[in-house]
Amino acid sequence: MLSQAVLAGASGQVRNMATTAGNLLQRTRCFYFRDTATPCNKREPGSGCSALDGYNRIHAVLGTSAHCIATHPSDMAVALVALDARVRVVGPAGERVVSLGALHRLPGDRPDRETTLEPGELIIAVDVPPLAFASRSLYLKVRDRASFAFALASAAVAVDVRDGTVRDARIALGGVGTKPWRAAGAEEALRGRRAGRDAYRAAADAALAGAVPRAHNAFKIELAKRTLVRALLRLESR
Amino acid sequence: MGTVISQVTTVDVELRINATTRQLALDPRTTLLDALREHLDLTGTKKGCDHGQCGACTVHVNGRRVLSCLTLAVAAQGKDITTIEGVADGDQLHPMQQAFLDHDGFQCGYCTSGQIMSALALLREPCGASDDEVRECMSGNLCRCGAYSNIIAAIQDVRATHAHEA
Amino acid sequence: MTSPNEPRTTGAVGAPINRVDGRLKVTGAARYSAEIPVDDLAYGVIVQSTIARGTIDRIDAGEAEQLPGVIAVMTPRNAPKLESLQKFEREGSKGSRPTGRALSLLQNDSVHYNGQPIALVIAESIEVAMHAASLVRTTYRVDQPTIDMATALPSAYPSTEKIYGREPPATQRGDLQAGLAAADVRLDVVYTTPMETHNPMEMHATIAAWDGDKLTLWDATQNVHGVRGTIAKTLSIPPEQVRVISHFIGGAFGGKGSAWSHVVLAALAAREVRRPVKLVLTRRQMFGPVGGRPHTVQHVTLGAARDGTLTALRHDSTSSTSTIEEWVEAATLATRILYDCPNEETSHRLVRLNVGTPTFMRAPGEASGMFALESALDELSYELRMDPIALRLKNYAEADPESGKPWSSKSLRQCYALGAERFGWARRTAEPRSMRDGDQLVGLGMATATYPVRRMPASADACIYPDGRAVIKAGSHDLGTGTYTILTQLAADALGIPLGCIRVELGDTDLPQNPISAGSMTVASTGSAVHLAAMAAREKLIQLAVTDPRSPLHVAQHGAVEIAGGRLTLHGDVDRGESIEELLARNGGQPIEGRADAKPGDETQVYSMHAFGSIFAELRVDPDLGTVRVGRLVGAYAAGRILNPKTARSQLMGGITFGMGMALMEHTITDLRSGRYVNADIAEYHIPVHADVPGIEVFFVDEHDEHVDPIGAKGLGEIGMTGVAAAIANAVFHATGVRVRDLPITLDKLL
Structure with missing residues (x-):
């Protein structure tokens, strides 16, 4: 799933210039964050969020706040958060390890603070712990054109199925969250159930349970569910 | 090493481009793309967006395709840079250039340098054999004239007959 | 068609030859407008408005001007006033606008759309100019803009100007209501198309250089003569003092057909700072200030008999335009001619929005209009359970139904x-x-x-040189369309000179006048001119041969002389003849020139x-x-x-x-x-x-x-x-x- 996620991101030339840490820390594609002529709480704290009542088709439905609905754009980070990756960080206070899930912050009332990194800290490595059943995993990305576009929804999935029953699962979503979105609720909903469309749909419903749509992005809730179901079905048919 | 010319602070930069070393005094914010186009008169590398979104500025740095608009010139020092001007062997076109000509793989020609630089790099990348796989590998190079089908034909032609020369 | 001496084809026309400018393009040697080496260049960067409607209250360029490397900042406070525009406004904005399009030339404080040019920074480098542009501070008195087509739709008004100066804005034939009443099946639907932006890969770019009172513009344009006329009128100087050059264009698609604000601003800035100025738009600046396809809301009503015969067709299109200029997306023109429907009405209406003025974008009108019409035909085919092709054939127009x-x-x-x-x-x-x-x-x-x-008047020169080579000159353009190539082919056949011995020169107002390269009319306009110019040169060459006592073709029948491969020969006797070089060398070594001023006849x-x-x-x-x-x-x-x-x-x-x-x-x-x-x-x-x-x-x-x-x-x-x-x-x-x-x-x- 990790290699699929990496290859789904950007273009060959961009990937050649990219770094792992740079990918994790990339800034949002929110139109209003990029356009310095418009208010943005992430860029200028307290200036307001233009996306809330603006054009928000590409924006997040999970992890949003009244101050920011910007989507985290990474594909790779979605796969890494599903795989429980750990980020090694060095700073003035020495070296520490942060789980990827704890690296990015939810926007809350301080969307300008995107990560839990302290000033002066530098990412030096990302460790991906072994996960036996990750050999059966995949990353599925849905976007507005066939390539070189950010995800409208994506799903990174790894499932451990024995005798038709899901023993364990790792699920994360992209394109819909304000951070790389680990769908723990979906994993919980799958564990112990018979693998199959019904269980997958239940997991998808659980994954998007807390979703909050805005004017133009409500479709992402259903799209993300279907993307997750499709990813799980495709994995099953492997 | 910083000097001030016309009140603008510059740094000395040495770039190795198409096997020739060039010395420049540049505003440290100068991208490799602007260094090529505005300071070295190497205008074959094109600016289509300046934001890494179109691929027109694709060059090779140490043999890999990268975007010169997202590369600072100072950061390209000590590396081997190849631009479209360094692809032909004198008057002898590279087979990829000839294939673009023969397959009409361009119209206005503005994305062409980037397409060719990408296509050349692709010969050394683990890209699959099918047309669809080549399309995916080339998707970072936008073409508004719509020469895509002919570009793929040109690349596949070269891959079939000249892959060993890459 | 054109001459008693129509050449027997040598086969250049119709052959799938490679582009003659292809080598320049695959080696990166083709120079686009921003790439012309000009000494002592300064760089311009446009500052844009951040509101859609209102008035500039204060514009503070102080910090920008202090930045080392900044040469000047042009704002409405200090920009030179243009007499041509003042006169136009004094006269109540009637008559033809000197700028052609409604431009933003820093003449006043009004803001009509978000992203409108409001200042221009000129600096020693791109880096400094961009930095300085970010330091220009502006405050506004903001008015409520109109942005939303949907809510503004009730304000739509009928377009009254002729479209493209030719086509009526609305048409009616037969009796629509009767046609609808007679129909077995009716369809009444609304289609919408959004605003679109040309986005050629090459951004708009202009280098402006003054030499005394003469101005040269290297401009990314598909209309060198048009830009010259606009610039001359706007700056109140004779057109002869303006030269516009556009040898290679990195895509245009209609967007580069007008002289937009940046072209004039570059010329003004170069005059102000007494240095050549290069002004390249950013990709963001391509959205708004240089046109795009407008939004359309199209209402289509169809009536048909059970057998598919159309009995009624109505197509009403409402498109968006700016608050400063009317631009009609001619969405119903194709509807008027496509199907043989006796009862038909078409119309165009406009809604004014605070957006950049729209313009021609590839297949302007047809692209958006035929989405509606051809979708409606498809919908009808399902209603009728009829094959979509059969439905179209059922209504095939054997003559123009309009x-x-x-x-x-x-x-x-x-x-x-x-x-x-x-x-x-x-x-x-x-x-x-x-x-x-x-x-x-x-x-x-x-x-x-x-x-x-469509075809417009166009001129061309064809010159055959004593070395047997030929040069074709026409102030047209190759936008990637292949103009250089097809003109070479046309000239090769008309002149009987090999393709490799012909050079075509385009994109320069020093060359014979040609129309905008747009509307699919370059072949008909410029192609015809080049063909006729080459034929004229050919005539002169043959005349020279048959009247030259030393020529093997002396006193030959004019029509019996053929030229191929650079040789003049007698039809049926290829051994009797001579090369163009021999003929011209013996006759003073002067070039032979043919000129054509071609224009449409009464065929329309x-x-x-x-x-x-x-x-x-x-x-x-x-x-x-x-x-x-x-x-x-x-x-x-x-x-x-x-x-x-x-x-x-x-x-x-x-x-x-x-x-x-x-x-x-x-x-x-x-x-x-x-x-x-x-x-x-x-x-x-x-x-x-x-x-x-x-x-x-x-x-x-x-x-x-x-x-x-x-x-x-x-x-x-x-x-x-x-x-x-x-x-x-x-x-x-x-x-x-x-x-x-x-x-x-x-x-x-x-x-």
């Missing part, structure tokens, strides 16, 4: 047949959702393509002239995810004589690809509160990438048309674009049963 004139040529029937055959239309099962490939829904759809043949009074085609799409829709992947696009076209099948095919493929973008992804989004162009870059304004574009197949129907122009060729720049959006929308309906009447067809509309 004017009653005969066609100069029309091979649409053959285009349907050839396209259907090559595409495999017969395998289509009519029912929606009836075709599948695994879990994917398969859709097959088609539409008609058409574009008018007699004939209706259009190119036609058919376009077929096969695609797969994911029933769960809504993603559309186009697998095949097949087009069959009849466009008169095809001068170069290789470049012609490419141009059509390009149009089809552009149409695919229109169908599936292109959409210039404005924030409905602020009027900001929201997706003003080419990561978020989606155009097709390699992975989107399937195999595109283009076929030609042989067509001989001796009426359109002296070379029998119709243009190909736009027709490839027409019908594509409808063919794809129709295929999406066939695949899914979902009729999307609102472009683009993004996946959220199919969930």
Whole structure:
């Protein structure tokens, strides 16, 4: 799933210039964050969020706040958060390890603070712990054109199925969250159930349970569910 | 090493481009793309967006395709840079250039340098054999004239007959 | 057609030769406007408004001016006043506007759209200029803008100006209500198309350099003579003092057909700072200040008899324009001529929004209008349970139904047949959702393509030199369209000189006057001029030979002399003759010059002239995810004589690809509160990438048309674009049963 996620991101030339840490820390594609002529709480704290009542088709439905609905754009980070990756960080206070899930912050009332990194800290490595059943995993990305576009929804999935029953699962979503979105609720909903469309749909419903749509992005809730179901079905048919 | 010319602070930069070393005094914010186009008169590398979104500025740095608009010139020092001007062997076109000509793989020609630089790099990348796989590998190079089908034909032609020369 | 001495073809025309400028392009040696080496250049960067409507209250360039390397900052406070514009306004803004388009030239404090140029920074480098531009501080008195087409629709008013100065804004034939009353089946639907942005790969760019009172502009334009006229009028200087050069253009698509604000600003800035100024727009600045395709809301009403015969057709289009200029998207022109419906009404209305003024964008009018019309025909075909091609054939127009004139040529029937055959239309099962490939829904759809043949006066020089080489001069342009190549081919055949011995010079106002390269009219206009100029030179050459006592061809019958491969010979006796070099050397070594000032004749009074085609799409829709992947696009076209099948095919493929973008992804989004162009870059304004574009197949129907122009060729720049959006929308309906009447067809509309 990790290699699929990496290859789904950007273009060959961009990937050649990219770094792992740079990918994790990339800034949002929110139109209003990029356009310095418009208010943005992430860029200028307290200036307001233009996306809330603006054009928000590409924006997040999970992890949003009244101050920011910007989507985290990474594909790779979605796969890494599903795989429980750990980020090694060095700073003035020495070296520490942060789980990827704890690296990015939810926007809350301080969307300008995107990560839990302290000033002066530098990412030096990302460790991906072994996960036996990750050999059966995949990353599925849905976007507005066939390539070189950010995800409208994506799903990174790894499932451990024995005798038709899901023993364990790792699920994360992209394109819909304000951070790389680990769908723990979906994993919980799958564990112990018979693998199959019904269980997958239940997991998808659980994954998007807390979703909050805005004017133009409500479709992402259903799209993300279907993307997750499709990813799980495709994995099953492997 | 910083000097001030016309009140603008510059740094000395040495770039190795198409096997020739060039010395420049540049505003440290100068991208490799602007260094090529505005300071070295190497205008074959094109600016289509300046934001890494179109691929027109694709060059090779140490043999890999990268975007010169997202590369600072100072950061390209000590590396081997190849631009479209360094692809032909004198008057002898590279087979990829000839294939673009023969397959009409361009119209206005503005994305062409980037397409060719990408296509050349692709010969050394683990890209699959099918047309669809080549399309995916080339998707970072936008073409508004719509020469895509002919570009793929040109690349596949070269891959079939000249892959060993890459 | 043109001369008693029409050359027997040497085969250059019609041959699929490689582009003659291709080597320059694949080596990076072709120089585009921003790439001309000019000494002592200064760099200009435009500062744009951040509100859509209001007045500049204060503009503070102090900090920018203090930045080392900044030469000047031009704002409405200090920009030179233009007498031409002041006069225009004094006279109540009547008459022709000196600037052509309504430009933003820092003459006043008014803001009419978000992103309007409000200042220009000139500095020693791009880096400094960009930095300084970010330091210009502006405050405004803000007025409420009108941005939303939907809510502004009630303010729509009928367009009264003739479209393109020729076509009536509204038409009526027969009795629409009677036609509707007589119909067995009626359809009444609204289609919408969004604003779109040209986004050629090359940004607009101008280098302006003054030498005394003479101005040279290296400008990314598809209209050098037009830009010269506009600049001269705007600056109140004689046109002879302005030279505009545009040798290579990195795509234009209509957007580079006008002299927009930055061109004039570059000229003004260069005059102010007494240095050449290079002004290249950023990609973001391509959204708004340099035009785009307007939003349309199109109401189509159809009535038909059970057998498919159209009894009524109404097509009303409302399009957006700016608050400072009227621009009509001529969406119903194709409707007027396409089907033989006796009762028909068309109209165009306008809504004024606080957006940049729209302009020509590839197949302006036809692209958006035929999405509506050809979608409506498809909807009708399902209502009638009739094959979409059969429905179109049922209403085939044997003569122009609007004017009653005969066609100069029309091979649409053959285009349907050839396209259907090559595409495999017969395998289509009519029912929606009836075709599948695994879990994917398969859709097959088609539409008609058409574009008018237009021609304008054009001049050309053909010069044969004593070394046997020839130079063709015409102030036209090659936008990637192949103009350099096809003119070389036309000249080669007319002159009897090998392709490699001919050089074509374009894109310079020092060359003979030519029209804008747009509207698919370069071949008919400039091609005809070059053909006639070359024929004139040929005549002179033959005249010289037959009157030269020392020539082997002395006293030969004029019409019996042939020229091929640079040799003049007697027909039927190839040994009797001599080379052009020999003939000219003996006669003083002077070049032979031919000149043609070509213009349309009365053929437009007699004939209706259009190119036609058919376009077929096969695609797969994911029933769960809504993603559309186009697998095949097949087009069959009849466009008169095809001068170069290789470049012609490419141009059509390009149009089809552009149409695919229109169908599936292109959409210039404005924030409905602020009027900001929201997706003003080419990561978020989606155009097709390699992975989107399937195999595109283009076929030609042989067509001989001796009426359109002296070379029998119709243009190909736009027709490839027409019908594509409808063919794809129709295929999406066939695949899914979902009729999307609102472009683009993004996946959220199919969930």
